[in-house]
Amino acid sequence: MTLELTRINRRFSDYPALNDVSLSIAPGEFLALLGPSGSGKTTLLRILAGLDYPESGRVEFNGKDFLAAAPRERNVGLVFQHYALFRHLTVAENVAFGLRVRSRRMRPKRAEIDARVEQLLKRVQLDGFGKRYPSQLSGGQRQRVALARALAVEPDLLLLDEPFGALDAQVRVALRRWLRRLHEELGLTTVFVTHDQEEALELADRIAVMNRGRIEQVGTPREIYQRPATPFVCEFIGKANRLALRREDERFVAGGWTFAADPWMGEHAQAIAYVRPEHLTLSTEPVPGAWRARLRHVYLAGSVAHLELDVAALDHALEADIAGEDLARMGLHAGDGLYVSPSHAVIFPLDRDGRPIAGDRWLWRAGMATTPTRLPLRRSEVELDAHRVDGGIQR
Numbered sequence: 001m002t003l004e005l006t007r008i009n010r011r012f013s014d015y016p017a018l019n020d021v022s023l024s025i026a027p028g029e030f031l032a033l034l035g036p037s038g039s040g041k042t043t044l045l046r047i048l049a050g051l052d053y054p055e056s057g058r059v060e061f062n063g064k065d066f067l068a069a070a071p072r073e074r075n076v077g078l079v080f081q082h083y084a085l086f087r088h089l090t091v092a093e094n095v096a097f098g099l100r101v102r103s104r105r106m107r108p109k110r111a112e113i114d115a116r117v118e119q120l121l122k123r124v125q126l127d128g129f130g131k132r133y134p135s136q137l138s139g140g141q142r143q144r145v146a147l148a149r150a151l152a153v154e155p156d157l158l159l160l161d162e163p164f165g166a167l168d169a170q171v172r173v174a175l176r177r178w179l180r181r182l183h184e185e186l187g188l189t190t191v192f193v194t195h196d197q198e199e200a201l202e203l204a205d206r207i208a209v210m211n212r213g214r215i216e217q218v219g220t221p222r223e224i225y226q227r228p229a230t231p232f233v234c235e236f237i238g239k240a241n242r243l244a245l246r247r248e249d250e251r252f253v254a255g256g257w258t259f260a261a262d263p264w265m266g267e268h269a270q271a272i273a274y275v276r277p278e279h280l281t282l283s284t285e286p287v288p289g290a291w292r293a294r295l296r297h298v299y300l301a302g303s304v305a306h307l308e309l310d311v312a313a314l315d316h317a318l319e320a321d322i323a324g325e326d327l328a329r330m331g332l333h334a335g336d337g338l339y340v341s342p343s344h345a346v347i348f349p350l351d352r353d354g355r356p357i358a359g360d361r362w363l364w365r366a367g368m369a370t371t372p373t374r375l376p377l378r379r380s381e382v383e384l385d386a387h388r389v390d391g392g393i394q395r
């Protein structure tokens, strides 16, 4: 069942917590709402759950007006970070709760409820725990009970708000893999709120990146990482080196490195480039045009080496990631001199005030034709409204 959100607006006093948010979620999709604290994720989820209402906008679920339906009629399952279980009820009674409080006409028979609870506890790998009380469970077990309780009413839509937020890192990783498998088995449409990009990248079919009440980009984890639509998305997802570009003789340059010709044909005097750490090429031999750098620090994290490089021409340090074996092969040590050049970059044009220009972006890679064609954003990647990037880069 398709969930269609159209131009949702929600203000708190003067603050626009949600600003013209539109989003389409496909049946059976696992969509993550990802963004920093205060970006509007929970507000959006609460509206879907019927715990809050927008001032304007529409939500349709399978063609029906979702906002007109009372929370009870929406048939959603809800799990919050601190969705406390009823302490005085056992695990089994907690899971059965949603079924027991149904009107007599809708309520399944007692034996049926017991069978369903047993089946659900098995599904969340807590069979045998039915008689325990919540205080006798770990945090991860409690959240699995909360999930079983949400699933008991056979929801059409599962809404999860940082369900693993209060758990330690190892348990979080284990639970999110488990949740992904559960989602695949059940085929439910799931909306998952998180501010943890790793969680979103690993779990979701698609990610909606939120910033200051707006959706900056919606796409698969791969699209979001490889084709970020705005400077905010570049900076929020993964690591990126930020370079200020100036136009010189119809070309964009940074510290002596030329990013081929200007795809905007002189329309913009400045731009900003983002280069991922894995998109810096290092050499101990001179490379034409490459920046001269000094290796300040090396940090070996498993198979990847993180390098911090001082680049005099750029006036700031760069971060580069290379395979640990390449580091050994090149025999690099702190203090060594080397040559650095980008292999890929995402370039955004800036207006006269240094603000990114909405809906324009250039995916540059080394060896591109000297007169590259501009790559306009695809509509599916981003809402192309005029004020979309006002929450973008802060200079």
Ligand SMILES: Nc1ncnc2c1ncn2[C@@H]1O[C@H](COP(=O)(O)OP(=O)(O)OP(=O)(O)O)[C@@H](O)[C@H]1O
Binding pocket: 012, 013, 015, 017, 035, 036, 037, 038, 039, 040, 041, 042, 043, 044, 195
């Ligand atoms: N009931 C309320 N009254 C006033 N302001 C609110 C209310 N609820 C939310 N806000 C404001 O709306 C904005 C969005 O809040 P929301 O909880 O949706 O953000 P979030 O992205 O879920 O953040 P977090 O990750 O910290 O939970 C915030 O600036 C918040 O202070």
